[in-house]
Every structure is written in C-alpha cells, then in structure tokens.
Amino acid sequence: MELDQYFNEIIYNVNNEISSYVKGDIKQLYDASIYLLNAGGKRLRPLFLVSIADLLKGDRKRAYKAAAAVEILHNFTLIHDDIMDEDTLRRGIPTVHVKWGIPLAILAGDLLHAKAFQALGDALKGLDAEKIYSGIAEFSNSVIIIAEGQAMDMEFENRENVSEEEYIEMIKKKTAQLFACSAYLGGLVSNANNSELELLKNFGINIGISFQIMDDILGLTADEKELGKPVYSDIREGKKTILVIHALQNANEEQKRIIMEGLGSKDSEKIKKAGDIIKSLSLDYAYSKAKYYLDHAFENLNKIHGEEIAGKALNYLVRFTVERRK
Incomplete structure (x- = not known):
C-alpha cells in the first residue's frame, strides 16, 4: 500500500508535467502528440528517475521535469518505431500513424x-x-544511441546470422540507453558524485537489457489483450530477438527451415509454427539471461545507500521488469 501511494504520486505529478508541455493551438498535431502518452504506459523510466532522486534526497520538482523529458522522448521513439515496423496497435489502441496518417x-x-x-x-x-x-550531453547522446540501435535492429531483419553479442549490443543501444539516461538524470539533479553517476548508468543499462529480453519473451507468451499489440509481431517483422537467435543456433535442419519460413512471413500458420518451435528451444534460456542482467542491476543498486522508501521502490521496480505480464 505504501509503495502504491508512492508510485501513484510520482505518476500523477509526472503526467501533469507532460500535459503542461505537450499542449498547443494546432489541435490535430497536439492530439496526435499526446495520444500515446494519454493511453497509459507503465511510466517505468520516470518511476526509476524520481525514485533515484528520492534515494539521494534530490529536488522532486527537478526530478518530475526530467522524468517528463524522458517519457516524452520515449514516446517520440514509439511513434516513429510503429511507422517503421508498420505496427497497427500500441497499448491496445490504433497506433498514431494508423489514426492520423504517416505525415x-x-x-x-x-x-x-x-x-x-x-x-x-x-x-x-x-x-x-x-x-x-552533462545533462544535455547525456540526453543528446541517448537520442543518437537509440537511433543507432534502431538501425541495427532493422539491419538484423535482413540477415540470417546475427550473434547473441550483436543482439545484446543492439538492445543496449535501442532500449537500455534510455533507462541508463533516466537513472543518470535522477542522480544528476540530486548532486550524485561521479562514481554514483557511473553506478546509476550501469544500473540503467542492466535493467534495460533485462527489460527488453522480457519484452521479447512476452511477445511470444502473452495474449494479445495483455500485450496491447499483436502476438508474434516480432516474428512477422523478422526480428532477430534473443529467442530467435538461440533457437536457430540449437534447431535441427527441419526446425530451422520452419523458423526461417515464419520469420518475416505474412502467413499466420507459418508464423505460429515458427513461434512454437522458438518457444520450445529458447524460453528457459531467455529467462536465465534476463535474470543474469537483473542480478547485475541489483549489484549496482546495492552500492548506493539512501532513503528507505526510495530503496524499497527501486527494488520493487527492478523485480517488476522481469515479473511483469505485459
């Protein structure tokens, strides 16, 4: 109950900050811009940022604005990602480009x-x-790194052989960097010293990698209602997730053929067959990798001491990234 109140207060204040920035007179433009932000989302990055600021007894007002910045940036990437991936659903509703058109x-x-x-x-x-x-440099650099990660992700779709090391590097850029930036900014607005800032960035990277591996798992195991987007969309798009990479490395020739036929296919039967084989070969392995990075995140976090409620909140958030259902 205590943590519920704690998180709700952060989300309420961050949402108010977001609303104060994403508003203007050009109705259609601002409606399209605020649309996904109003459609929910876990607000994980803002929760991490503000909890870290609290842990270090930082300024809540600054933290709320920094958290709004991170969440607004995150939603910018989602809108453009959905266009590139031709996704039609996000958070259970039509994507921005489906509702308003690509331009x-x-x-x-x-x-x-x-x-x-x-x-x-x-x-x-x-x-x-x-x-x-330092704050502007970290934020700007994050935009560059996320773009690099997205480019790698797209390039992998056209390659048969992607290594696990390449995949980890890609999600480190595409997903984990914004978690690292959130953790860093939470420390920066709270006068964290350089060694704490370095720990916080590593914490964010490890959380982000674990989070993305779980996202890949949920893309194969959650139902469409839970997920808010089509199940197996990663297979339809030909994405080389850790599950696909591990399955291809461990499949026999017949299984490999079925997986390759399903990847990037529009045939739902082929996609499902590929998904079933990928799950049977890779689920346990992917869970173990998610836990590996989660354990490293805890190691980073345990080296920083501060306010008790914020410490509890961060511990909960770390566990949530791996135990969530959507």
Missing part, C-alpha cells in the same frame, strides 16, 4: 523530440554550468 505521425514525433529537450532544459535550469552541460 502527421512523423510530425508528432518530431514535436515530442523538441518538447523533451524543452522539459529537460527546465529541469536543469539554475544548476551549475557543468551539470547543465
């Missing part, structure tokens, strides 16, 4: 990109120049 969806993403920097600027305003520079 306006691109524009809405661009707007959110700029609004994220606007919110970050307000979060850092009044800090010393070195801290302001």
Whole structure:
C-alpha cells in the first residue's frame, strides 16, 4: 500500500508535467502528440528517475521535469518505431500513424523530440554550468544511441546470422540507453558524485537489457489483450530477438527451415509454427539471461545507500521488469 501511494504520486505529478508541455493551438498535431502518452504506459523510466532522486534526497520538482523529458522522448521513439515496423496497435489502441496518417505521425514525433529537450532544459535550469552541460550531453547522446540501435535492429531483419553479442549490443543501444539516461538524470539533479553517476548508468543499462529480453519473451507468451499489440509481431517483422537467435543456433535442419519460413512471413500458420518451435528451444534460456542482467542491476543498486522508501521502490521496480505480464 505504501509503495502504491508512492508510485501513484510520482505518476500523477509526472503526467501533469507532460500535459503542461505537450499542449498547443494546432489541435490535430497536439492530439496526435499526446495520444500515446494519454493511453497509459507503465511510466517505468520516470518511476526509476524520481525514485533515484528520492534515494539521494534530490529536488522532486527537478526530478518530475526530467522524468517528463524522458517519457516524452520515449514516446517520440514509439511513434516513429510503429511507422517503421508498420505496427497497427500500441497499448491496445490504433497506433498514431494508423489514426492520423504517416505525415502527421512523423510530425508528432518530431514535436515530442523538441518538447523533451524543452522539459529537460527546465529541469536543469539554475544548476551549475557543468551539470547543465552533462545533462544535455547525456540526453543528446541517448537520442543518437537509440537511433543507432534502431538501425541495427532493422539491419538484423535482413540477415540470417546475427550473434547473441550483436543482439545484446543492439538492445543496449535501442532500449537500455534510455533507462541508463533516466537513472543518470535522477542522480544528476540530486548532486550524485561521479562514481554514483557511473553506478546509476550501469544500473540503467542492466535493467534495460533485462527489460527488453522480457519484452521479447512476452511477445511470444502473452495474449494479445495483455500485450496491447499483436502476438508474434516480432516474428512477422523478422526480428532477430534473443529467442530467435538461440533457437536457430540449437534447431535441427527441419526446425530451422520452419523458423526461417515464419520469420518475416505474412502467413499466420507459418508464423505460429515458427513461434512454437522458438518457444520450445529458447524460453528457459531467455529467462536465465534476463535474470543474469537483473542480478547485475541489483549489484549496482546495492552500492548506493539512501532513503528507505526510495530503496524499497527501486527494488520493487527492478523485480517488476522481469515479473511483469505485459
């Protein structure tokens, strides 16, 4: 109950900050921009950021603005990702480009990109120049790294042989970097020292990798209602997830043929057959990898001591990334 109240208060305040930035007179543009942000989402990155700020007795007002910046940036990437992947559902509702068309969806993403920097600027305003520079540099660098990760993900779809090391590097960039940036900013607005900031970034990377592996697992195991998007969409898009990579490395010739026929196919029967084989060969392995990175995240977190409620919150959030159902 205590943690419920704690998380609800953070989400309420971060949502208010987001609403204060993503509003304007051009109705259609702002409707499209706020659409996914209003459709729910776990707000995991803001929860991590504000909890870390609390752990280090930081300024909540700054933390809320930084958290809004991160969540706005995250939703910019989702809008553009959905266009690239031709996904029709997100959070159980039609994607932005399905509802408003691709041109306006691109524009809405661009707007959110700029609004994220606007919110970050307000979060850092009044800090010393070195801290302001560090915050903007980390945030800007995150946008670059996420774009690199997305490009790698797309390139992998056209390759038969992707190694597990390449996959980890890709999700480190595409997914984990924004978790690392969130953890870093939570520390930065709370006067964390350099060694704490380094620990926080490593914590974010490990959480992000574990989170993405779980996302890949849920893409094969959750039902469509839980997931909020089509099941097996990763297989339909030909994505080389850790489950696909491990399955291809351990499949016999017949299984390999079925997997390769399903990857990137539009035939639901072929996709399902491929999915069943991938699950049988890779689920246990993928869970063990998610746990490996989760354990490393706990190691990073346990080296930072601070407020008890925030410590409890962070421990809960770390466990949630692996135990969630959607």
